[in-house]
Amino acid sequence: MKSKKVEDREGFKAAQALTVGHAQTTRVYDVPVVVDLSKCITGCQICIDSCPVDCLAVNPETTKAHMKYDECWYCLACELDCPKDAITVKIPFLIR
Ligand code: SF4
Numbered sequence: 001m002k003s004k005k006v007e008d009r010e011g012f013k014a015a016q017a018l019t020v021g022h023a024q025t026t027r028v029y030d031v032p033v034v035v036d037l038s039k040c041i042t043g044c045q046i047c048i049d050s051c052p053v054d055c056l057a058v059n060p061e062t063t064k065a066h067m068k069y070d071e072c073w074y075c076l077a078c079e080l081d082c083p084k085d086a087i088t089v090k091i092p093f094l095i096r
């Protein structure tokens with residue numbers, strides 16, 4: 001039988017794992033450029049070619065564009081050039 005101390009520690013670790021998992025999920029999706037995968041065309045690279053800092057790429061898992069590096073300059077080239085209106089650039093409030 002486990003002591004109360006061991007149970008508390010295991011409970012804390014489980015809660016911590018959940019928190020870390022949530023933080024990682026937030027980090028993955030909370031990027032400046034969001035691609036609507038239902039609109040993005042497999043094989044199109046227009047936004048990738050438009051980006052002056054090469055931070056977009058094809059995600060091999062989805063075959064659609066995604067933000068590979070969080071280096072966005074908020075120039076909006078990708079959003080304006082996308083023929084399917086699939087990109088939203090989330091410009092931070094302080095630089096609007
Ligand atoms: S330009 Fe639009 S459709 Fe083309 S790869 Fe980028 S997000 Fe997809």
Ligand code: SF4
Nearest residue numbers: 051072073075076078
């Ligand atoms: S807004 Fe400009 S810098 Fe940012 S991902 Fe799009 S093209 Fe690249």
